[in-house]
Each structure stands twice: as structure tokens, then as C-alpha cells.
Amino acid sequence: MTVLVTGANGLIGRALCERLQQKKQAFRAAVRPGVPVQPGCDVAEVGELNQATNWCRALTGVDIVIHLAARVHVMHDKSADPLAVFRTVNVDGTLNLARQAVDAGVKRFVFVSSIKVNGEATKMGRPFTEADAPNPQDAYGQSKCEAEQGLRQIAMDTGIEVVIIRPPLVYGPGVKANFAALMRAVQRGWPLPLGAVHNQRSLVALDNLVDFIITCMTHLQAANQTFLVSDGQDLSTTELVRGMAQAAGVSARLLPVPVWVLQAGAKLLGKGDAVQRLCGNLQVDISKARDLLGWVPPVSVEEGLGRCVRG
The missing domain is CATH 3.40.50.720 (NAD(P)-binding Rossmann-like Domain)
Incomplete structure (x- = not known):
């Protein structure tokens, strides 16, 4: 093959x-x-x-x-x-x-x-x-x-x-764009106004996505199916920043700025879409992948963030 x-x-x-x-x-x-x-x-x-x-x-x-x-x-x-x-x-x-x-x-x-x-x-x-x-x-x-x-x-x-x-947002060694920028800010110890964001977002570690793709290559039950995939553990943006900080071995410097203040400021600056991604919800259900294919994400969020930070 x-x-x-x-x-x-x-x-x-x-x-x-x-x-x-x-x-x-x-x-x-x-x-x-x-x-x-x-x-x-x-x-x-x-x-x-x-x-x-x-x-x-x-x-x-x-x-x-x-x-x-x-x-x-x-x-x-x-x-x-x-x-x-x-x-x-x-x-x-x-x-x-x-x-x-x-x-x-x-x-x-x-x-x-x-x-x-x-x-x-x-x-x-x-x-x-x-x-x-x-x-x-x-x-x-x-x-x-x-x-x-x-x-x-x-x-x-x-x-x-x-x-x-x-897949939703994919993170891992070599990730770029907004995720990489947020990770750099955390690693440098910059204070971030993200300490009061209680949303829920699904992400997928690069290793988990690769594992799922390989599963779908040959699994008989995958034929002619559509699947959503994630780490199976949703995070708020506040939890994500804390996870990044823990993986990097630094303290998370989070300011508890209310979401409505972030949204108002972003609107004035024309950055509404960026704040929506940081503060909004985007959850996916991976029950179909679990039930039909027997697939379980092999890498935890903590391990995925650690690999991402280490590059």
C-alpha cells in the first residue's frame, strides 16, 4: 500500500x-x-x-x-x-x-x-x-x-x-499565526488581559490529528464518513494561557479584565474578530470518532502544549 x-x-x-x-x-x-x-x-x-x-x-x-x-x-x-x-x-x-x-x-x-x-x-x-x-x-x-x-x-x-x-485550531511544534503570538507573549511573561474569560474552545494537538488521519487511512468504518476531531478536552482561553505557562515553566500573568471591556476595546480598534476568537465558544463533539472508529486522542492537552512550547 x-x-x-x-x-x-x-x-x-x-x-x-x-x-x-x-x-x-x-x-x-x-x-x-x-x-x-x-x-x-x-x-x-x-x-x-x-x-x-x-x-x-x-x-x-x-x-x-x-x-x-x-x-x-x-x-x-x-x-x-x-x-x-x-x-x-x-x-x-x-x-x-x-x-x-x-x-x-x-x-x-x-x-x-x-x-x-x-x-x-x-x-x-x-x-x-x-x-x-x-x-x-x-x-x-x-x-x-x-x-x-x-x-x-x-x-x-x-x-x-x-x-x-x-479539525478546529491545530497546535504543535512549528505552529504560526495567533497561537504562536500568544505563546510567545506567555513565554516572555507579558501581562495579558485574559484572566476572566470563561468560554470553551476545542483544539486539536498536531499529534492527535496525525494519529486520527492515520486511523482514517485504513479503518473500514471510516469509508464515506465525515468526522470532527479534537483533543476531547475543551479549554477556556484563561485555562489555555495557564497551560501554556505551565508548559513553558513560567508564571501566567493574567489580568481579570471583564470580557465586555475586551470586546468594547477591540471594537474601537477594529479587532472584533480577534477578540471573538479569544473570548467566544467553539466546541466540537468527537463522539462519532470514538464510537464508530474506537479512536481516543493519544496525547493529552498538557502533553500537546508541552510539545508545542518545546518546538
Whole structure:
């Protein structure tokens, strides 16, 4: 059995390829020309991801595709038509790959989507589930939703097995963007006005997500299913900061600023979305993964944060 990993140079792709190497699983890493990957990989260079990408070389002899490559969520997107740009990569590019995978005799297509297909926020104690109607709120989420719909249709038409995974925020060694910025602030001992945030958010450690992807590669019950995945332990932002501080061996300097004050200040500064992510709820229910696949997150939140801090 040979596995094709697209986006093999990304945060998830690197970790997945390392795990496949450890398991002595035959795989091929698909990357853009000139992009470095870890030594020892069978590499297939492909062009930009769109409806015209030629996957022939990459798909030769492949049984399973794990599709990670995507145009990811872009803060302050300056594109004249962001949805069109996202569709070119995340919809057209994904469905083109899936159709060529069918022609190449691939048995299973594992698509890493996003919890943004479900939406941006949940009510306290009412987590997202796989049965919820899609409710994407931005161009990225919409493009992932459309890709999922197209993949399901291809599965119905051709018989290829499709597995869809919707992770929330992924953290681990090499994480970037807002999570990395918050982690640096904690490590430097900066006082943070996040000591009175009593929300609940689901995250997924990189090791847990990789383990779940590998489970979905071959598990018979995963075929043609959609799964939400997380660490199985939700955190408030206050608890997250304390966990980061404990992992880094420093004291958490948290100021108990009321959430309404944070929201009012953020609105004045045009940072409302950022504060919503820090203060709002986003919970996911992983009961389906537990019950159908028997999957249990192998890494605790504490261990995941420790690995993230150590890099």
C-alpha cells in the first residue's frame, strides 16, 4: 500500500510524513517545485493547485490520497474576489485531484477540511456535530464546504471511498499565526488581559490529528464518513494561557479584565474578530470518532502544549 500526501511541507504534512516514516509506511510527498521536504521521502513535484494540475506522476501506484494542500484562511485578504481565489485552489484543485485519483485506481481519498464548514462559534454546551447543517461564514469555509460536496458526489458516482475530517485550531511544534503570538507573549511573561474569560474552545494537538488521519487511512468504518476531531478536552482561553505557562515553566500573568471591556476595546480598534476568537465558544463533539472508529486522542492537552512550547 502506498500513500500520497499533498501539502507535505506544511505543518500537518511534515508531521504526518514523519509518522509514516516511523511506521515504515510507503508514501509519496507531493510538493511545489523547489520546496524542501525531509530526507528519505519519495517526492513528486506538482504545480499550482487548480483544475489543470497534472497529478499523473504523483498518483502512479498510489492506493490512498491524504489531501492537505489548500489555500488556507487568510487574514485581511486583499483579493478582489476572495471566494473565487479560494475556489480555484480548494474546490477546483481538490476535485481535479480526486477525479485523477479515481482514474489512477486510488481506493480512498482522505480530505482534511475545516471546522469552519460548521461555522465560527457555538453556544455554551452545544458543540458542533457532523449532523449539523453546514454554516460557513467566510470564503475559506465556503470553499471547503463546496469541496466536501463535490467529493461526496464523486464518491457516489465512482465508488472511491472519501473520508472528510474537520479539525478546529491545530497546535504543535512549528505552529504560526495567533497561537504562536500568544505563546510567545506567555513565554516572555507579558501581562495579558485574559484572566476572566470563561468560554470553551476545542483544539486539536498536531499529534492527535496525525494519529486520527492515520486511523482514517485504513479503518473500514471510516469509508464515506465525515468526522470532527479534537483533543476531547475543551479549554477556556484563561485555562489555555495557564497551560501554556505551565508548559513553558513560567508564571501566567493574567489580568481579570471583564470580557465586555475586551470586546468594547477591540471594537474601537477594529479587532472584533480577534477578540471573538479569544473570548467566544467553539466546541466540537468527537463522539462519532470514538464510537464508530474506537479512536481516543493519544496525547493529552498538557502533553500537546508541552510539545508545542518545546518546538
